[in-house]
Amino acid sequence: MSVNGRILPIEDWPPIDQQMWQRAIxxxxxxxxxxxxxxxxxxxxxxxxxxxGKWLAWxxxxxxxxLWAHPADRIDLETFVGFIDSTTHLSPHTQHFYADTTxxxxxxxxxxxxxxxxxxxxxxxxxxxKEQVSHRKDxxxxxxxxxxxxxxxxxxxxxxxxxxxxxxxxRQRNATLIAFLTLIPIxxxxxSSLRLGESVLIDDDQILIQTAPDLNKTKTYWETxxxxxxxxxxxxxxxxxxxxxxxxxxYDHDYLWVTNRGAPISGxxxxxxxRNQTRKLFDVPISPHLFRDIAATTMARSSPEAVGNIxxxxxxxxxxxxxxxxxxxxxxxxxxxxAQLIDSIRQxx
Numbered sequence: 082m083s084v085n086g087r088i089l090p091i092e093d094w095p096p097i098d099q100q101m102w103q104r105a106i107x108x109x110x111x112x113x114x115x116x117x118x119x120x121x122x123x124x125x126x127x128x129x130x131x132x133x134g135k136w137l138a139w140x141x142x143x144x145x146x147x148l149w150a151h152p153a154d155r156i157d158l159e160t161f162v163g164f165i166d167s168t169t170h171l172s173p174h175t176q177h178f179y180a181d182t183t184x185x186x187x188x189x190x191x192x193x194x195x196x197x198x199x200x201x202x203x204x205x206x207x208x209x210x211k212e213q214v215s216h217r218k219d220x221x222x223x224x225x226x227x228x229x230x231x232x233x234x235x236x237x238x239x240x241x242x243x244x245x246x247x248x249x250x251x252r253q254r255n256a257t258l259i260a261f262l263t264l265i266p267i268x269x270x271x272x273s274s275l276r277l278g279e280s281v282l283i284d285d286d287q288i289l290i291q292t293a294p295d296l297n298k299t300k301t302y303w304e305t306x307x308x309x310x311x312x313x314x315x316x317x318x319x320x321x322x323x324x325x326x327x328x329x330x331x332y333d334h335d336y337l338w339v340t341n342r343g344a345p346i347s348g349x350x351x352x353x354x355x356r357n358q359t360r361k362l363f364d365v366p367i368s369p370h371l372f373r374d375i376a377a378t379t380m381a382r383s384s385p386e387a388v389g390n391i392x393x394x395x396x397x398x399x400x401x402x403x404x405x406x407x408x409x410x411x412x413x414x415x416x417x418x419x420a421q422l423i424d425s426i427r428q429x430x
Contacts, residue, residue: 088134117189132182153191177206232260257318262372269369271296275337
């Protein structure tokens with residue numbers, strides 16, 4: 082039986098499951114234990130919540146009486162396999178996601194249960210997902226050199242006398258955004274969270290970008306200098322374009338990226354904006370996350386030595402740096418190297 086895409090929202094979960102969730106995410110205190118999900122970022126928790134909501138929606142359809150039972154007592158191998166079979170119309174990756182997140186929550190909340198047979202099933206789903214050939218990125222991992230050049234062409238068109246003031250301002254904003262992502266490929270949530278004076282720090286002719294631990298999967302600070310090649314571009318946006326767009330709406334905030342009426346651009350809207358703009362420029366939509374693939378691929382293709390720079394550029398923690406502290410000098414230097422690499426390729430060095 083298919084669940085038809087339904088995910089049970091947490092407010093509709095049985096009371097015992099809602100209590101389980103609250104215990105799982107509690108930060109702890111003088112008399113409370115720290116929950117097993119307390120250390121996780123909010124997006125990760127939301128994914129687990131969605132996966133478990135899928136499980137509960139399926140139980141609501143096929144075994145409604147089991148919702149009165151303890152969460153760990155509802156699941157046996159036959160029931161778990163039945164749940165997985167209900168998602169066979171989905172991709173292997175999505176199938177694995179729903180099974181994995183459901184088991185992850187239950188096994189963390191009730192570690193004494195015999196979970197090994199269930200984990201073997203999930204590992205099998207993971208193997209099948211990895212074997213699937215995905216065409217999602219086909220034609221979208223372009224050269225960073227080409228992307229940056231197109232962004233700079235777009236910015237040049239913003240200085241020409243066609244279109245009204247708002248259209249020229251939006252072209253300049255879009256060009257700056259694409260150039261920024263090409264050289265500083267941070268995640269969408271971090272990109273939309275950038276704020277002047279807080280995570281965007283201007284000092285004479287330098288601009289420092291800093292993201293807080295809660296915006297990075299590594300839970301560490303990450304920072305880099307804006308490469309000199311796009312400092313003028315970003316500077317024009319901050320000093321001219323952004324104030325002009327802010328005047329069109331009744332907003333007072335310090336978020337870096339703004340809409341056509343000066344409102345902060347949300348994470349979802351940011352993704353839509355970038356996909357639409359890249360479709361116009363390259364005939365294929367490129368999501369913010371794919372800019373990370375573009376940066377990594379550009380570096381890997383340039384030289385074997387550049388491969389070692391990919392992890393710090395993307396803000397990934399290396400296997401040798403498991404400590405919770407960060408070395409921002411590495412990120413700063415790698416950011417400069419990435420920009421210099423693209424400049425040298427464009428110049429034919």
